[in-house]
Amino acid sequence: MDLTKADPKGLIRESYRIEGITAAECRSIFMDWALSLPLDADTRPVVLHLLATYGGDKTHPMTAVLQAALEPAAAKDPSGPKRRGGRAARFADR
Incomplete structure (x- = not known):
C-alpha cells in the first residue's frame, strides 16, 4: 500500500x-486523519499498514490509538437504546 x-x-x-x-x-490527530479518508474506504487494512510502518515504538500513544481503532466496536442493539419513561423508569426494581 502506498x-x-x-x-x-x-x-x-x-x-x-x-x-x-x-x-x-493523538486521538484528535487520528480523528482528523480518519475524516480525510474517502467515505467508502476500508480503514482496517490502512490502519494495519500504518502500524506496520510507524508502530515500532510500542509505548507511543499513537500506536495505542491505532491499535484501538482495530478493535471491534461494542455490540449494539440494532433496535437502539431502550428508554424507559414514566412509571416504569421510577419503579424499575418492582
Whole structure:
C-alpha cells in the first residue's frame, strides 16, 4: 500500500515525530486523519499498514490509538437504546 494513500496529509507520520505528544492529542490527530479518508474506504487494512510502518515504538500513544481503532466496536442493539419513561423508569426494581 502506498503511504500517500494511507496517510494523505502525513498526520500519522508527524504525530510520531512530536516529542511528548499526549494520548488525547493523538486521538484528535487520528480523528482528523480518519475524516480525510474517502467515505467508502476500508480503514482496517490502512490502519494495519500504518502500524506496520510507524508502530515500532510500542509505548507511543499513537500506536495505542491505532491499535484501538482495530478493535471491534461494542455490540449494539440494532433496535437502539431502550428508554424507559414514566412509571416504569421510577419503579424499575418492582
